[in-house]
Amino acid sequence: MEPSNIEAKTPGAESWEKLFMETLGKSSRKPFRGIIKVCDQVLELFDNANQFFYLSDYSTLKMLYVSPNVYQVLGYKPNEFDFRTLFEMIHPDDRRPVFEVAKMILNREMNYISGNTHRHVILYISYRAAKKNGKYIRISLTISRHIDQEGGVYDMGVIRDISHVRCGTRVTFALLGVRPIGELPSIVQDGGNTISKREQEIIYYISRGYTSKKIAYELSISEYTVNTHRKNILRKTGTRNLVDMLIYAVTNGII
Numbered sequence: 001m002e003p004s005n006i007e008a009k010t011p012g013a014e015s016w017e018k019l020f021m022e023t024l025g026k027s028s029r030k031p032f033r034g035i036i037k038v039c040d041q042v043l044e045l046f047d048n049a050n051q052f053f054y055l056s057d058y059s060t061l062k063m064l065y066v067s068p069n070v071y072q073v074l075g076y077k078p079n080e081f082d083f084r085t086l087f088e089m090i091h092p093d094d095r096r097p098v099f100e101v102a103k104m105i106l107n108r109e110m111n112y113i114s115g116n117t118h119r120h121v122i123l124y125i126s127y128r129a130a131k132k133n134g135k136y137i138r139i140s141l142t143i144s145r146h147i148d149q150e151g152g153v154y155d156m157g158v159i160r161d162i163s164h165v166r167c168g169t170r171v172t173f174a175l176l177g178v179r180p181i182g183e184l185p186s187i188v189q190d191g192g193n194t195i196s197k198r199e200q201e202i203i204y205y206i207s208r209g210y211t212s213k214k215i216a217y218e219l220s221i222s223e224y225t226v227n228t229h230r231k232n233i234l235r236k237t238g239t240r241n242l243v244d245m246l247i248y249a250v251t252n253g254i255i
Contacts, residue, residue: 010092010093010095010096011095011096011099012087012088012095013083013084013087013088015099016083016087016099016102017061017083017084017087019099019102019103019106020058020059020061020106021061023106023109023110024058024059024106024109024110025059025060025061027059027110029059029109029152029153030059030152030153031057031059031060031152032057032059032060032062032064032148032152032153032154033150033152034148034150034152034154036055036064036065036154038055038065038067043067043068046067046158047067047068047069048069049069050072050073050160050161050162051069051073051158051159051160051161052066052067052068052069052070052072052073052074052158052159053067053156053157053158053159054066054067054070054081054156054157054159055154055155055156055157056083056154056155056157057152057153057154057155058155059153061083062083063081063082063083064154066078066079066081070159073131073139073159073160073161074089074129074131074132074159075131075132075133076132080132089129089130089131090127090128090129091127091128091129091130091136093128093169094127094128094171097127097171097243098125098127098171100243100244100247101123101125101171101173101243101247104246104247104250105123105143107250109145122142122143122144122145122175122176123141123142123143123173123174123175123176124140124141124142124173124174124175124176124209125140125141125171125172125173125174126138126139126140126141126162126167126171126172126173127139127141127171128169137161137163138161138162138163138165138167138169139159139160139161139162140159140160140162141157141158141159142157142158143155143156143157144156170241170243171243172209172242172243173243173246174207174208174209175207175208175246175250175255176208195233195236195237195254198219198229199229199232199233199236200254200255201219202215202219202226202229202230202233203233203245203246203249203254203255204255205218205219206230206242206245206246207246207249207250207255212226212227212230233245237249
């Protein structure tokens with residue numbers, strides 16, 4: 001049965017589970033088989049105030065550990081917070097862009113597994129999510145991959161309540177560990193539109209979460225010039241927003 005138009009626009013938990021099981025679940029990435037030990041120092045660093053963390057195996061969709069402060073942040077007990085909760089709590093209007101970002105990151109992950117790259121990519125993404133009581137807040141999620149010498153691969157996710165930060169309702173994300181700026185290739189898009197070296201530099205800094213003002217400072221150009229480049233980049237890549245543009249840039253090897 002073909003998915004409905006609503007499902008196509010707002011991927012549910014089943015879509016997420018299918019995505020991970022058909023990629024990581026069928027890859028050569030080894031499921032985590034080690035023993036999770038969380039010391040007091042880690043709890044002190046990552047389990048406090050407006051944040052909590054979890055350790056998981058995305059290839060089997062198993063939570064290995066959820067820190068206690070999940071209750072303060074989202075209202076769940078640690079044993080209640082699983083992957084289905086992680087997927088289903090995403091605001092309906094944010095599910096499609098978050099899903100597309102996940103597919104792009106998985107493409108990078110598959111390249112890593114197949115041996116095409118050894119560069120780890122850390123994902124930072126922010127979107128709206130529902131607490132257990134149904135109230136929506138804005139969260140940031142940072143995911144990093146870790147290799148256990150005896151037990152395969154596990155991932156660490158840190159979730160923060162950033163509702164106090166005035167950043168609108170759009171889904172935003174940044175990639176840490178992308179191609180160094182000195183390694184950016186020469187790119188010619190379909191139709192002969194060339195992504196200039198300067199535009200590649202700006203895409204690189206956008207992927208790091210830099211604002212136009214900060215990019216202007218780094219490149220010693222005006223903020224107006226940066227914004228002009230940003231408009232040209234969207235036009236050349238045929239995208240309408242920064243999320244789509246960054247997905248395009250990663251997929252096509254621009255960064």
